[in-house]
Amino acid sequence: LHPHLFSEIDIGPMRVRNRILSTGHQTYLSRGGRPSEHMVAYHEARARGGAGLIITESARFHESSLSDAPDLTIHEDSAIAPFAALAEAVHRHGARIIGQLSHAGRVTRRMGDGMRGIVYAPSPVAEHRNHVVPREMPAGMVEEVIAAAAEGARRYRDAGYDGVELMASHGLLFAQFLNPRVNRRSDRFGGALENRMRPLADSLAAIRRSVGPGMALGLRISAEELELDGLERPEVIEICHRLAGAGLVDYINVTIGSMAGLGSSVHVVPPMELSPAYVATGAAAIRAALDIPVLVAGRINDSGVAERVLAAGQADMVAMTRALITDPDLPNKVLTGRMDEVRACIGCNQACIGHFHSGHAISCIQSPRTGRELRLPGPETARHPLKVMVVGGGPAGLRAAITAAEDGHDVTLHEAAPAPGGQARLAQMLPGRAEFGGLITNLLGEAGRLGITLKTGSRVDAAMITAEAPDFVVLATGSTMLPPEIEGEGTVLPFEEVLTGRARTGARVLVCDWRCDWVGIGMAMRLAAEGCHVRLAVNGATAGQTIPQYVRDHWIGRLHEAGIEVIPYARLFGVEDGTAYLAHAASDQPILCEEVDSVVLINGRASDTALADEVARLGLPCVCVGDCNTARTAEEAIFEGLAMTRRALRK
Numbered sequence: 001l002h003p004h005l006f007s008e009i010d011i012g013p014m015r016v017r018n019r020i021l022s023t024g025h026q027t028y029l030s031r032g033g034r035p036s037e038h039m040v041a042y043h044e045a046r047a048r049g050g051a052g053l054i055i056t057e058s059a060r061f062h063e064s065s066l067s068d069a070p071d072l073t074i075h076e077d078s079a080i081a082p083f084a085a086l087a088e089a090v091h092r093h094g095a096r097i098i099g100q101l102s103h104a105g106r107v108t109r110r111m112g113d114g115m116r117g118i119v120y121a122p123s124p125v126a127e128h129r130n131h132v133v134p135r136e137m138p139a140g141m142v143e144e145v146i147a148a149a150a151e152g153a154r155r156y157r158d159a160g161y162d163g164v165e166l167m168a169s170h171g172l173l174f175a176q177f178l179n180p181r182v183n184r185r186s187d188r189f190g191g192a193l194e195n196r197m198r199p200l201a202d203s204l205a206a207i208r209r210s211v212g213p214g215m216a217l218g219l220r221i222s223a224e225e226l227e228l229d230g231l232e233r234p235e236v237i238e239i240c241h242r243l244a245g246a247g248l249v250d251y252i253n254v255t256i257g258s259m260a261g262l263g264s265s266v267h268v269v270p271p272m273e274l275s276p277a278y279v280a281t282g283a284a285a286i287r288a289a290l291d292i293p294v295l296v297a298g299r300i301n302d303s304g305v306a307e308r309v310l311a312a313g314q315a316d317m318v319a320m321t322r323a324l325i326t327d328p329d330l331p332n333k334v335l336t337g338r339m340d341e342v343r344a345c346i347g348c349n350q351a352c353i354g355h356f357h358s359g360h361a362i363s364c365i366q367s368p369r370t371g372r373e374l375r376l377p378g379p380e381t382a383r384h385p386l387k388v389m390v391v392g393g394g395p396a397g398l399r400a401a402i403t404a405a406e407d408g409h410d411v412t413l414h415e416a417a418p419a420p421g422g423q424a425r426l427a428q429m430l431p432g433r434a435e436f437g438g439l440i441t442n443l444l445g446e447a448g449r450l451g452i453t454l455k456t457g458s459r460v461d462a463a464m465i466t467a468e469a470p471d472f473v474v475l476a477t478g479s480t481m482l483p484p485e486i487e488g489e490g491t492v493l494p495f496e497e498v499l500t501g502r503a504r505t506g507a508r509v510l511v512c513d514w515r516c517d518w519v520g521i522g523m524a525m526r527l528a529a530e531g532c533h534v535r536l537a538v539n540g541a542t543a544g545q546t547i548p549q550y551v552r553d554h555w556i557g558r559l560h561e562a563g564i565e566v567i568p569y570a571r572l573f574g575v576e577d578g579t580a581y582l583a584h585a586a587s588d589q590p591i592l593c594e595e596v597d598s599v600v601l602i603n604g605r606a607s608d609t610a611l612a613d614e615v616a617r618l619g620l621p622c623v624c625v626g627d628c629n630t631a632r633t634a635e636e637a638i639f640e641g642l643a644m645t646r647r648a649l650r651k
């Protein structure tokens, strides 16, 4: 099975045991710019699970690179020992480790810190996402950066790393130098391609001189930046061809997109609406021009897809980064034929890149122990197995049931609806969100393997609890949407009714999204696709305000393409025939929304706690998880299902 995926590969002087790698990605697990014990545990879990190569997240190697994230830094020798601990942990499990060297240039929000508090880039050309206009980097500073790259690489070598990767991807500093639309210099670092390549080529040459022949030396680059003034594929192929031809790199690690643009940044971590392995054609075009290994990333979340990319000769290694974030044991499970045990990444981006944007340590919506390897205890067989009754089969209830069963308890799960899944089942019905249903598939698979008794169409009451006589009850009874508080005779349709086809709208629809998440965007897109004229009122600055920034910007573009007008800072206070009465949420001034046939409401949710009092009256030990505590995201619900159940059962 998967002969390509599990064959060895030589990259420069480094032999790797298989073709699966984890690309460098920000974890927020550093401390003081150094790898923390949590970062070590995070990467060690992926090495233990069978990944061939771990590339650790970008480290800044020169003080002129500004960042508002807790990045790794490698511009002092004091970094060597903590990086060595990380390398040693990865090596302990037979995986290889490569370190990234990164300089943000103009792609930063930070303007008041770091070296002289100034954002430096090749030329003072505005960046589109953070609205930064940088200052031209003096030629002397470019030379400093080149020398610092060599020193950073030397520190990786001294820490025991197998290789080093220079980042010219995603519109970062070296990409900015390469790009004639962004690099407007007239000195030896601007103008002709040879000049624009000089900072990158000189850095690679200096790194090789610094580390010697024993380390693999690679380049990360976007096959194309997909931005109006971004690097294009023919330019990238030519650059890679020249660097490889000059013997300056041992491999090229291909990605796509740019952090510098509102439309292109979605490709930095492509969400579920983009096709699996869609970067492979770009990688193949680069690979055809070179004779060194090419690595590729981009929505390769399935081992079968990964094998096909390799078998087709599109790349030599496949990045399965989020697949490993979700299930660190994926390589070993596939290798030993346990494919159906793999917990598949669904491309939701909520807890991986989503946590990066919200300033939290990395995790996974489906795998709460990701990023919390040292904080959340794993399964442990209970000395006295209990009879556990779980009420509610949404994500929180399913994860709670699995958690209890993993510890050896005898678990029965009751779900009132004909099928389990709760709100996740609705979410998968939204455009571009079908893969969200994978969350339920994964949970049901785990529940089935653990022998959990699942009873659907089973509405639990006090008599049923008494009859089942459990030792412990988990309540995961969810929530219901709050009714609207409005004046007027007009009707308001709850979004669930419209989504499930129980209610139909007229041709002119106002969608009122008071949660600013995926649902309003998805509901509006679905109605527009059905031919409705749609306006989307939200009670924040923009639609999707609570979802990860890169994905939100992507969907704002799709709403615009679909002709959907977004009304920000809105509050609904009345509905009459043909008119909805909105108020501006910040000024309280009325906004009249006329020619409306239907108003669809996505409102806040109230916890369903009806059973909690009954369970207390029966004197049974109990824990509440998920929406029945207070409205939760799926990630929070699953986290609670695991953490609170485990803690309560081990008391």
Ligand code: SF4
Pocket: 322, 323, 325, 326, 344, 345, 346, 347, 348, 349, 350, 351, 352, 353, 363, 364, 365, 366, 367
């Ligand atoms: Fe995949 Fe979502 Fe987990 Fe990120 S949070 S690794 S996208 S399942």
